[in-house]
Amino acid sequence: MKNFIDPKAKLGKKVKVGYSTIIGEKAQIGKNCIIGNNVTIYPETKIGDNVRIDDNTVIGKKPMKAMRSATTKEQVLPPARIGNNCIIGTSVVIYRGTVLGDKILVADLSTIRENVTIGDFTIVGRGVAIENFCKIGSNCKLETNVYITAYSKLEDHCFISPCVATSNDNYMGRSKERFKHYKGVTVKKGGRIGLNATILPGKVIGEDSQVAAGSVVTKNTPSGKTVLGVPAKVVRDVPEDQLLKNQ
Numbered sequence: 001m002k003n004f005i006d007p008k009a010k011l012g013k014k015v016k017v018g019y020s021t022i023i024g025e026k027a028q029i030g031k032n033c034i035i036g037n038n039v040t041i042y043p044e045t046k047i048g049d050n051v052r053i054d055d056n057t058v059i060g061k062k063p064m065k066a067m068r069s070a071t072t073k074e075q076v077l078p079p080a081r082i083g084n085n086c087i088i089g090t091s092v093v094i095y096r097g098t099v100l101g102d103k104i105l106v107a108d109l110s111t112i113r114e115n116v117t118i119g120d121f122t123i124v125g126r127g128v129a130i131e132n133f134c135k136i137g138s139n140c141k142l143e144t145n146v147y148i149t150a151y152s153k154l155e156d157h158c159f160i161s162p163c164v165a166t167s168n169d170n171y172m173g174r175s176k177e178r179f180k181h182y183k184g185v186t187v188k189k190g191g192r193i194g195l196n197a198t199i200l201p202g203k204v205i206g207e208d209s210q211v212a213a214g215s216v217v218t219k220n221t222p223s224g225k226t227v228l229g230v231p232a233k234v235v236r237d238v239p240e241d242q243l244l245k246n247q
Contacts (some may be wrong), residue, residue: 012049024060042096048084054108063114063132077114089126101138101174119156134184149201152184152194157244159192161213166199179185190244197232210238 005011005023012031015101017023021035024043029035033051041047042060053059060080075233077097080090086100097114100106104118107126112118116130119138130136134148137144137156142148146160149168154160166185171178183202188192191205195214204220211217212228212235221227221234224243228235240246 003247006043018055020044023121027060036090042080044079045081045096046079047082048086048102050085051082051088054090054092056090057088057094059088059092059094060096061093062096083120095132107144113150125162133218137189149184152186155189155191155207157190158187161185161193161195161197163196164199165197166240168201170201208238208243210242 001019003017003019003021006025008025008070009023012033012214015029015033017035018037020037021039023041026043027041029047030049030051032049033047033052036055038056039053040058041067045062046058046187049190055127059082061109065074070208080094080096081099082198083100083102085103087105089106090224091108092106092110095114097172098112099117101120103121104135106124109126110124112130113132115133118136122136122140123142125143125146128142130148131150135153137154137158139156140154140158142160142173144162146162149166151168152166156218168184169178170181170183185199185203187205188207189243190208193211197215197217199217203217206209208221208224209221210226211221211232212226215228215232216230217227224238225234226236226238227233
């Protein structure tokens with residue numbers, strides 16, 4: 001039940017720490033933070049002010065590399081950094097080399113891999129997985145069980161509905177040719193993707209474009225258009241009152 005706080009760790013004023021928590025060497029935790037039970041904060045991790053970290057969460061974990069991994073690299077990673085006023089839920093895993101901005105919510109059971117950046121005010125919903133080498137903008141919302149594949153980019157104000165799946169490998173793990181073509185997806189500013197849609201490798205969701213629920217995107221989508229179907233095709237303009245400029 002006892003905590004272990006390394007003597008070289010630095011905790012700000014009015015930090016509250018639950019039971020069975022480990023805070024590693026040279027970790028830095030800002031003022032007014034609340035850290036739950038059984039939390040592991042790895043060495044050198046930097047956490048801002050007014051951050052809440054719930055039970056069983058791990059921050060600053062080093063990546064594992066499988067012998068056949070195509071995207072995980074042997075590398076020296078900088079410490080994980082969590083901005084001010086963030087809320088990190090229960091049983092979240094945030095890897096070393098990840099940078100979170102301010103006022104971000106990461107809900108229970110989510111995983112954020114190494115070499116990921118997330119902008120201010122973004123919501124990462126329950127059970128979301130963000131793979132390595134991704135960039136997520138500010139004011140985005142990724143809802144429950146979204147999967148963001150490695151090497152993807154989401155610009156600001158993107159909305160990703162529950163169970164959206166993305167891919168970066170057209171070869172599905174077969175042939176050496178695939179190593180030349182890995183490419184994640186891009187969602188431009190204000191792009192929205194509906195429930196259970198699938199976005200194939202390298203595809204670009206245009207600015208203020210809308211992907212209807214259940215669609216499979218096999219081609220880039222035009223800005224300001226709604227696409228629907230398997231494969232997805234343009235069906236209409238996004239209504240004027242839904243465009244980002246009118247919000």
